[in-house]
Amino acid sequence: MTQIKQTLAELVKIDSVSSRSNAEIIDYLERRCRAINLITRRFPYKDELGIEKINLIALNADVSEVEIALVGHSDTVPYDPNWTEATNLTERDGKLYGRGSCDTKGFIAAALTAVETIDVSKLKKPLALIFTADEEIGLRGAKRLADEKRLKVRYSIVGEPTSLKPIRAGKGYSLAEVIVKGREAHSAYPALGASAVFRAARLINRLEEIAAQLQEDQHNDFDPPYTTLNIGLIHGGSAKNVLAGECRFTLEWRPIPTQSSGYLLNLFRSAIQEEKQNDPGFECEVDANRADSGFETPPESPLIKLMERLTGNESGTVAFGTEAAQMTLLGSEAVVIGPGDIREAHRTGEFVPVDELERCADILRESILELCYH
Ligand SMILES: [Zn+2]
Numbered sequence: 001m002t003q004i005k006q007t008l009a010e011l012v013k014i015d016s017v018s019s020r021s022n023a024e025i026i027d028y029l030e031r032r033c034r035a036i037n038l039i040t041r042r043f044p045y046k047d048e049l050g051i052e053k054i055n056l057i058a059l060n061a062d063v064s065e066v067e068i069a070l071v072g073h074s075d076t077v078p079y080d081p082n083w084t085e086a087t088n089l090t091e092r093d094g095k096l097y098g099r100g101s102c103d104t105k106g107f108i109a110a111a112l113t114a115v116e117t118i119d120v121s122k123l124k125k126p127l128a129l130i131f132t133a134d135e136e137i138g139l140r141g142a143k144r145l146a147d148e149k150r151l152k153v154r155y156s157i158v159g160e161p162t163s164l165k166p167i168r169a170g171k172g173y174s175l176a177e178v179i180v181k182g183r184e185a186h187s188a189y190p191a192l193g194a195s196a197v198f199r200a201a202r203l204i205n206r207l208e209e210i211a212a213q214l215q216e217d218q219h220n221d222f223d224p225p226y227t228t229l230n231i232g233l234i235h236g237g238s239a240k241n242v243l244a245g246e247c248r249f250t251l252e253w254r255p256i257p258t259q260s261s262g263y264l265l266n267l268f269r270s271a272i273q274e275e276k277q278n279d280p281g282f283e284c285e286v287d288a289n290r291a292d293s294g295f296e297t298p299p300e301s302p303l304i305k306l307m308e309r310l311t312g313n314e315s316g317t318v319a320f321g322t323e324a325a326q327m328t329l330l331g332s333e334a335v336v337i338g339p340g341d342i343r344e345a346h347r348t349g350e351f352v353p354v355d356e357l358e359r360c361a362d363i364l365r366e367s368i369l370e371l372c373y374h
Contacts, residue, residue, distance in 0.1 A: 033112075037060075101350055162342065173294075180200040294325060297333045
């Protein structure tokens with residue numbers, strides 16, 4: 001087995017599903033980094049269940065600002081216990097199967113391999129490896145690093161499966177829980193109450209109009225080229241013959257990076273005001289509990305140009321959230337790239353192609369040499 005496959009096998013063997021502590025995989029990564037004389041800094045925290053989570057930064061110099069950071073999340077989504085290969089990396093037909101092989105332990109193995117094949121003491125500019133916790137449950141580790149301003153970064157390469165296509169922009173991710181109130185009454189006498197389900201339905205019609213309105217603000221680098229919204233969950237009422245006293249739904253939207261998360265919220269709030277004018281009893285709470293920003297690095301950025309040259313692939317955009325947004329909060333221009341296909345991630349039978357894995361290590365090695373050696 002080659003060194004990079006061996007590394008990936010060791011990473012996959014350590015179960016690092018987000019619900020568990022990531023201490024074991026961080027210990028492993030810290031040992032590997034120290035073996036090549038990197039300085040390591042651990043940033044532990046307790047998640048909301050009291051479980052220890054750790055962000056790890058490894059540096060080739062004792063600095064607070066680096067030229068380039070390679071960023072990989074150490075956690076994975078859960079796996080089916082019947083999937084025997086989940087923590088036992090298995091090779092078949094040029095593909096390596098296992099949980100996290102594609103998202104994102106493949107990238108981590110490539111980053112370690114890249115740095116291990118360079119004499120880091122000879123680099124003229126500082127470099128960091130950043131391993132985060134809790135990416136799969138809301139980018140929580142990366143958000144902490146960004147809030148705590150643990151490091152300043154000029155360029156960052158964030159690992160996610162992109163089939164080695166450099167991604168230079170991503171949409172944001174926002175959520176709001178909407179609670180519409182009604183007044184319960186016997187359904188034989190609707191005039192005695194007010195149905196929260198009917199009220200919610202009117203509001204949802206308004207959201208469908210807002211969705212159409214959002215299509216007017218276009219960002220042509222994205223597919224689709226505008227902010228999208230979804231109501232993925234709805235729940236209301238207590239019985240078939242009772243006017244619903246409450247109806248709640250989850251509103252999700254993915255703003256283009258040139259639009260703030262609050263833009264949709266303002267449109268929604270005016271719609272609520274209008275509903276109140278038509279229905280004086282109308283009562284509704286909006287708990288906007290998530291507003292992850294998107295990110296956008298200009299196509300002419302030296303980082304993007306470099307990654308396009310090294311991969312031979314034109315840069316693109318994605319419609320999902322990544323830790324690149326948090327890296328931009330650390331002052332960085334960011335690109336997202338990694339081996340494997342996002343469509344294979346999070347599935348039973350997740351895999352990474354061996355050739356992409358090996359090419360990724362070469363690309364990362366070349367980018368470090370380009371950015372830090374001269
Ligand atoms: Zn990922």
